[in-house]
Amino acid sequence: MPYHFTIKSQRYVFDDLKTLLAKATPFRSGDALAGLTASSYEERVAAQIALADLPLKTFLNEVVVPYETDEITRLIIEEHDAGAFAPISHFTVGELRDWLLSDAANTNTLEELADGLTPEMVAAVCKLMRNQDLILVAQKCEVVTQFRNTIGLHGNLSTRLQPNHPTDDAKGIAASIVDGLLYGSGDAVIGINPATDSPAAVANLLNMLDGLISKFNIPTQSCVLAHVTTTLQLINQNAPVDLVFQSIGGTEQTNRSFGISLSLLDEVYEAALSLERGTVGDNLMYFETGQGSSLSANAHHGVDQQTCEARAYAVARRYSPMLVNSVVGFIGPEYLYDGKQIIRAALEDHFCAKLLGLPMGVDICYTNHAEADQDDMDSLLTLLGVAGCNFIMGVPGADDIMLNYQSTSFHDALYLRKVLDKKPSPEFEAWLLKQQIMDGDGNRLPIHAEHFLLNEF
Amino acid sequence: MSLYIPKHTTVEQDEWQSLKAFTAARIALGRTGVAIPLKEALQFKLAHAHARDAVYAALQEKELMQALQLFHLPIFSLCSKANGRHEYLQRPDLGRQLSEPSIKQLTGKKPNGDIALILADGLSATAINNHALRLLQLLIPLLQQANFLLTPISIVQQGRVAIGDEIGSLLQAKIALVLIGERPGLSSPDSMGAYITFQPTVGLTDESRNCISNIRPEGLNYHAAAMKIFYFINQSLRLKISGVNLKDEMDLLT
CATH class of the missing domain: 1.10.220.70 (lyase)
Incomplete structure (x- = not known):
């Protein structure tokens, strides 16, 4: 009409x-x-x-x-x-x-x-x-989810610790994890983007994360961001899978280009629930989205990219996910050209997802061919903090050396908690206090070389 | 009232500097308050500046053409339909198509070659300026010794990978080899990629190509890159395919 x-x-x-x-x-x-x-x-x-x-x-x-x-x-x-x-x-x-x-x-x-x-x-x-x-x-809006801790309460700001390494080197990844934990990062998830999607390599990383979380008794969850078919195979082999990750889009054809369908997601969701690894709740799916994916897959049907993005949230909410985030500036300047467009899109994505009842976070990020820099990210970080974003990324020094883009640093999250008086997830905060990493005001305590997290090395 | 101003730095170093041995990630940065110390912040800024400069760098065409003379191959200077960097960044479709004058340059030539060599600026002309010649100095003799015929060398401004399909098709080459500047990372502003496409034709997509990435001395060095490209070209011509169905089994041979 x-x-x-x-x-x-x-x-x-x-x-x-x-x-x-x-x-x-x-x-x-x-x-x-x-x-x-x-x-x-x-x-x-x-x-x-x-x-x-x-x-x-x-x-x-x-x-x-x-x-x-x-x-x-x-x-x-x-x-x-x-x-x-x-x-x-x-x-x-x-x-x-x-x-x-x-x-x-x-x-x-x-x-x-x-x-x-x-x-x-x-x-x-x-x-x-x-x-x-x-x-x-x-x-x-307040959207609260739980697995081994509680994410999304008003007044909280969580982080995904993203310790990527170009060759998935276990020690290299562990070094970034320890660095992040000692800066109070990692309550949303400790989530690795693997350089290779091979099931054996992903299983190694899952076991390493599971070992770290159990050994240090950290109230958080792990994720290796492999394709769902890989994760499903590993669940069936009894690998320690906490959160199941998948990139999703807002049209069937976009999802086909990602190699997924609703029935496949249904299957992996049921399989992961059967592991019963959550302690305080059973939200266990982790989805990433981003404006432009449907156009990139030639699957937009003449629908604008922001509407396509919102449609992806219909897919997400079917699975009561633990975490959802838009990877807003990752896709590049042919979709979001500059800081102004990235900031607007991030606020749109966060708003739409929250209104639809999703636990939305944002990967506040840009690539080097976009007209954007750290000042733009600082603005967006602050705006999303005010908007009540559930979580952001924690990447060492904001520089992801595997995916080659800039996200937010461990320090950025501490800045946001400080200026907006935000706290980490309550269970995780209790752990940080107990390990004498942070004080109750969100200040980092001096960490000595004998700190038990450093004994790992 | 007294104001406490420390005589020395307020920067607190992290006690786990030794962990830096395990990763190139920016760990153990230290802090002042909750902020990253200025020294580290400026190092980051410098890396971003290099990456930005690489995105806006231009191909040093004159120098390249002069240096490429040593191969005794004709050289075409071409450009895509994208007018300038801003349009190039927003319209990848235009970067995949040759401009009309460039099409005219290639039409009606009587090329007889197996392999079309194409150098395109991509997202980092710096990569091509720094690495293309030195890679070709190793690769071209390998190809010639194997008796492959080379078409003229094309240098393309404002080009994307797929522009090699149009060039390769106009030159009636069996294979298009595109050397192109990759999207700069903070630690790699001049990383070069090589894309091999069998039977280049307009309309092919990425699954039809084999890609060798991160060519630079600190990444995949020139010798290793030349051997890998030579391997793929041989396999591609032998099996008459390229892309996802052409697997890298080079390590099995050695």
């Missing part, structure tokens, strides 16, 4: 819902590359005004990717909770934006609403919001 809006004598017509959404999206290079952006500033605002007047019910009747050929669309429609949606079913997209910002929308009401919202509704309202709106609403 076409949508339109007239400004003075210029009548703008948008052929269908996906076109309206795309044209209403704040500018980014990936949508331009896909040929989906508004052709003028005026057309973009015309699309936003038309979108503001669109009844939310429209999203239940008009899909952006065909129902018949896309299992994510079917998932979104079939899992939609009409009861949760009922209180806002009379809203337009614009009215939803105003309501979200009102005091009537609080932590409880937003939690109850989550299953009544579809990714496209959330993507749509996001396009009408300024950065401060995205921050304010996200901050109201």
